[in-house]
Amino acid sequence: xxxxxxxxxxxxxxxxxxxxxxxxxxxxxxxxxxxxxxxxxxxxxxxxxxxxxxxxxxxxxxxxxxxxxxxxxxxxxxxxxxxxxxxxxxxxxxxxxxxxxxxxxxxxxxxxxxxxxxxx
Numbered sequence: 001x002x003x004x005x006x007x008x009x010x011x012x013x014x015x016x017x018x019x020x021x022x023x024x025x026x027x028x029x030x031x032x033x034x035x036x037x038x039x040x041x042x043x044x045x046x047x048x049x050x051x052x053x054x055x056x057x058x059x060x061x062x063x064x065x066x067x068x069x070x071x072x073x074x075x076x077x078x079x080x081x082x083x084x085x086x087x088x089x090x091x092x093x094x095x096x097x098x099x100x101x102x103x104x105x106x107x108x109x110x111x112x113x114x115x116x117x118x119x120x
Contacts, residue, residue, distance in 0.1 A: 012106050013106065013107055015103075015106055016102075016103045016104065016105070016106030016107035017103065017107060018103065019099050019100065019102050019103030019106065020100050020103030020104060020107065021103075022096070022099055022100075022103070023096040023097060023098070023099035023100025023101070023102075023103060024096065024100055025096070026092055026093065026095060026096025026099065027093050027096040027097060027100070029092070030089040030090070030092040030093040030096065031089075031093065033085075033089055034085070034086065034089045037082060037085055038082070043078075044078065044081040044082045044084075044085040045081065045085060046077070046081055047080075047081050047084050048077060048080050048081060048084070049073070049077050050073050050076045050077045050080060051073045052069050052070075052071065052072050052073040052076075053069070053070045053071040053076065054067050054068060054069050054070065055067075055068055055070060056068075
């Protein structure tokens with residue numbers, strides 16, 4: 001094994017450790033971010049603004065129908081934005097896992113045992 005092969009192996013391991021660290025950072029960031037959003041420490045990024053859901057309740061006689069709000073626009077927007085945030089952070093955590101897995105594969109040493117075939 002020559003010097004260039006040893007340096008090549010060390011470069012692969014360095015890249016592997018870099019990928020592993022990058023993957024772990026992505027996973028930790030996504031979990032931390034989801035924890036902050038779902039505990040109310042930070043609001044989810046506002047992507048969608050929804051209107052309130054209202055219905056008209058019929059009345060008797062000449063009285064106009066009564067408008068009743070079922071779900072406020074603020075609450076439904078928050079719920080949808082939290083779902084979008086969950087999907088994005090799940091994607092980032094999954095990508096971090098894949099990147100970390102590539103790093104582990106580069107770090108791991110591959111050992112090959114060659115056995116001679118004995119003919120009788």
